[in-house]
Amino acid sequence: MTTHQFSYGGKSLPVTVLGLGPMGQALAGAFLDSGHPTTVWNRTPGKADSLAARGAARAGSVAEAVAAGPLTVVCVIDYEAVHAIVDSAADALRGRTLVNLTADSPDQARAMAAWAAAHGIDYLDGAITTPTNTIGGPHAAILYSGPDDVYATHRTALTALGGTGVHLGTDPGRAAAYDVALLDIFWTTMSGVVHAFALARAEGIDPTALAPFAQAGMGALPGIVGGYADRIAAGEHPGDRSSILSASAGMEHVVRTARARGIDTEVLGAARDIVRRAVDDGHGGEGFSRMSELLMNDLPIRRPGKLSRVH
Known part of the structure; x- marks a missing residue:
């Protein structure tokens, strides 16, 4: 560990x-609320006004900002922006x-960690998995x-951000890997x-009338996610309750109805086509959780002009 042994006489x-941005302001506000002397910098200086009014020190440059203490947190749009700063x-x-709380890919996180190591900088990568309004409160996650000792050194300060802070291990890309997997669930959903x-409105259904039924149906998702995780971990995919074949039929019903109403079906149509190929390859009787393995290893992926497999 290269961190200097800074001493602040018992002060935070x-x-x-x-x-x-919105998340950066929330992070800085949480540190201020917890009594940490907080220095802030932004490319557009005016964004620091409200934090300065709450007691934050406004730095005129990035170098001046990071010189204010041993711990710097950065949260911007992507790693290209991080490097620019x-x-x-x-x-x-x-x-x-x-501590880089910017969202990006696991490979970008590992490359950033290598850059930091080459410059004698201790580095933690992180992923914020809850909205800005949770930061500093009990529901933040x-x-x-990154390195165990670096996390241990700054764990107390990072608790100011609220809720649950989880250290996932020394691989600097692990937090980003969790993040993109969770974002996959969120944005697909x-x-x-x-x-x-859109489909409901095309059929004359008011969205507010559909919402309670959608919410009730989505209430089953936590149990399904847990069950699928267990099946995938065990490599067992019984199709006794719901099979890939039945999923293909259900998807086809949606695609057919949407197309009849002139609604774009590219997203679900692509998913339906992959499931159809699983059926064609003889997996129709297996449970839908089997698709996770097929996507990784076995399922032919057809692209324009060629047939390939995912590796």
Whole structure:
């Protein structure tokens, strides 16, 4: 670990926050509320006004901001933006800790960790899995990955962000891997939600009339997710309750109805086509959880002009 042994006479650890979009402002506000001397920087200085009014120190440059204490937290749109901010301040960050709460891919996280190591910067990658309004409260959920000792050093300060902080291990890409998997669930689900409302409206159904039935149906999802996880972990996919074949039929009903009403079916149509191929390959009688393995290893993926398999 390269972090300097800073001492503040028992006072709360000074923290720097880079990037003051909605999430960055929430993070800085949570540190302020917990009594941490907080320095902030944003490319557009005016975004720091409300935090400065609450006691945050406004830095004139990134280097000045990170020099204010041993812990810097950055949260911006992607890792390209992170590099645009911190690359010029690498010397100032040397011997300090950078916690990157920006969402991006696991490979980007690992590359960022390698960059930090090359510059003598302790590094934690993280993923915020709850909205801005949860930050600082009991329902916040933040995942971290990176060296155990770096997380242990700053764990107390990071509790200011509220809720549950979970360290997933030393692989710097692990938090991002969890994040993209969870985002996969969320955005695939939300795509289905807006498509369902479009289909309902085309049939003259008021969205507010459909919503209670949709909410009741989605209430079963936590149990389904847990059950599928168990089946996938065990490699067992019984189709006694619901099979890939029946899923294919259900998807076809939706696609046919939507097309008849002139509604785009590209998303569900693509999913239906993959399920059909699983049936054609002889997996129709298995449970739908089997699709997770087929997507990884066995299922032919047809692209324009060629046939390939996922590896």
